[in-house]
Structures are given as C-alpha cells and as structure tokens.
Amino acid sequence: MKGFRKGLFSLCALLISGALIAGCGSKPAEQPAASGNGGTAAAAPTDEVLQKIKDTKTLLVGTDATFQPFEYKNAQNEYEGFDIELVKAVAAELGAEKVEFVDTDFKGLIPGLQGKKFDMIVSAMYITDERKQTIDFSQPYYPGGLTIMVKNENDTIKGAEDLKGKKVAVQIGTKSAKFLKEKYPEVKLVEVEKNVEMFLELESNRVDAVVTGMPAAKVYAKQSQKVKVLDVELTQEYYGYGVRKENKEFVVALDKALKTLKENGKQDEIVKKWFGE
Incomplete structure (x- = not known):
C-alpha cells in the first residue's frame, strides 16, 4: 500500500511539472485592441x-x-x-x-x-x-449686466432711483423683472412676452424706460437712433x-x-x- 501511494504521488508531481512547463511556452492572454491613436479604445460616454x-x-x-x-x-x-x-x-x-x-x-x-x-x-x-x-x-x-434704456429726449431718468413710480418694460421670466420687483417695488412693471416688445413699448411712449441686458440694449439703441442707453450698470451678470x-x-x-x-x-x-x- 505504501509503495502504491508513493508511486501515485510521483505520477501527480510529474503531471503538474509538465503542465507548468507547457504553460511557460504558451501565448500570453489577448490584450484589448489599441485605438488608432496608439492608446486603448476610448470608453463610451456615460452622459x-x-x-x-x-x-x-x-x-x-x-x-x-x-x-x-x-x-x-x-x-x-x-x-x-x-x-x-x-x-x-x-x-x-x-x-x-x-x-x-x-x-x-x-x-x-x-x-x-x-x-x-x-x-x-x-x-x-x-x-x-x-x-x-x-x-x-x-x-x-x-x-452682461442690467442697464436702463430711455427715449433720446428723456433727461429726467438718470438712474434706478428715478424709475420709482414710472412705467418700466421688462421681459417675463428675466433677471430684469426679478431685480426690479425685489429692489424697486415702487416701479410700475410692464411685463411683455418678447424682448422686442420692450423696445416698441418704449418707442411708442407706452412706458418710460426699459431695463434689460447692456450688450443687447447698446446694439438696439445704435440701430434705432430713437433711444439711448444710460451709462448705468444696475448689476454685474x-x-x-x-x-x-x-x-x-x-x-x-x-x-x-x-x-x-x-x-x-x-x-x-x-x-x-x-x-x-
């Protein structure tokens, strides 16, 4: 019985040894294919x-x-x-x-x-x-930043304080509307759907002023020639x-x-x- 066990042990050791030798000569595992720029393929966006x-x-x-x-x-x-x-x-x-x-x-x-x-x-x-x-x-x-637009001939409005009690056009849902409601509740807001409506309200004298973003106000004033933008920055945005x-x-x-x-x-x-x- 002892001899049988010894022989079986020797056989197992031989088989394991052979497997290890064979493993050393085998090819390494396949690596992911490289992308065209030399790196690994880019992962798909998760966003x-x-x-x-x-x-x-x-x-x-x-x-x-x-x-x-x-x-x-x-x-x-x-x-x-x-x-x-x-x-x-x-x-x-x-x-x-x-x-x-x-x-x-x-x-x-x-x-x-x-x-x-x-x-x-x-x-x-x-x-x-x-x-x-x-x-x-x-x-x-x-x-950007909010500013005030008035008609060319208007010299009574020089800043935000002068808007109190006046009709001022703003676009619904914009910072202009929120700013005036919070800071100057005495202003009579005229809220319109479209930005261009603010300027038309002013040019037709239905409002006294417009409060809107400075870049757009300056461009419109240059095109219109009927209105002017005050050198006033109400906010920095x-x-x-x-x-x-x-x-x-x-x-x-x-x-x-x-x-x-x-x-x-x-x-x-x-x-x-x-x-x-």
Whole structure:
C-alpha cells in the first residue's frame, strides 16, 4: 500500500511539472485592441447628451430667438446672432455636425429643458443662484449686466432711483423683472412676452424706460437712433449655457470646448463681429 501511494504521488508531481512547463511556452492572454491613436479604445460616454451627440452628430438647443444681437431670425427665417454662431462653434468641438434650434418663449426654456425638449439652453440667460437650484450652468461665456434704456429726449431718468413710480418694460421670466420687483417695488412693471416688445413699448411712449441686458440694449439703441442707453450698470451678470443637473459630464465638455475657443481666438472673432472691439 505504501509503495502504491508513493508511486501515485510521483505520477501527480510529474503531471503538474509538465503542465507548468507547457504553460511557460504558451501565448500570453489577448490584450484589448489599441485605438488608432496608439492608446486603448476610448470608453463610451456615460452622459446621455454626449452619447446622443456621438450617435446622431446633432445638438438640440432651446432659444428665444427675439433678442438681438444674441439670437434672432433674419428675413429668411434663419437663426442668427452671437449666441447662435458661438454655440455652433462649441457644437463642432463636441463632435456635433449639426445644431437644431427650438424657438421657445424665454419663460418656457427651463421647463422645456427639464422636459427634455432640447439638450441645452442658449439664450443670453444669466447665471443666477435661483436658476442654479433647478438647472446647472456652463462656465460664463460673456459678461452682461442690467442697464436702463430711455427715449433720446428723456433727461429726467438718470438712474434706478428715478424709475420709482414710472412705467418700466421688462421681459417675463428675466433677471430684469426679478431685480426690479425685489429692489424697486415702487416701479410700475410692464411685463411683455418678447424682448422686442420692450423696445416698441418704449418707442411708442407706452412706458418710460426699459431695463434689460447692456450688450443687447447698446446694439438696439445704435440701430434705432430713437433711444439711448444710460451709462448705468444696475448689476454685474454673466451669461451661461443651461444644462440639466444630471448631465454633469456634458457641462465639463462644454467648459472644455469654450476654453478651446477662447484659447484659439475663435470666440474673440465672434465677439468682435457682433459687438465690435
């Protein structure tokens, strides 16, 4: 019995030894295929919007196309403006070959974003603490700030204090409306749906002033020649792209794209085109 066990042990040792020797001569396990740039294949995006861009090469943008020179429709019903041109450049950096715009009243932009009617908001929207409770923002892409617009012949309104008791046009859902309601409740607000309606209310003498973003106010005043923008900065604000809170990776990608456009000079070219030096 002892001899049998000893022989069996020797046989097992021999088999194990042979297996080890054979293993040393075998090929190593297959490695993942390398990508074309020499690294490992890129992982698929986990962000819903980034995956959609990868699959469809399209970015869906919500905007209120009534706010020259940021976003508006020309005589051919085509989208134009600073925001329009810049976001197309951003989209190209993200790998999107096409940008589709969804024209939406400003007050409906955040609900539309949350309802997934579009991927992001690009509509001269100020980054505010209140809005950040419901959506996220990209890094700021342009400075704004509220100012006052009056008729050329109006010399009685020189600042915010002079707006008390006066009729002032603002667009519904904007920072202008919120600012005046909180800071100057004595102002008689005239809230309108479209940005251009504010200026028409002023030019037709139905209101005494308009409170809106300074960049757009200056451009309109230059075109109109009937109104002027006071050298008054009511607030310091910055415009940002609105994004759903669950799309964190998309925000990172937007910030990276904006950084690239700033560094290569493309954003400055677009700023100069729409706002001058």
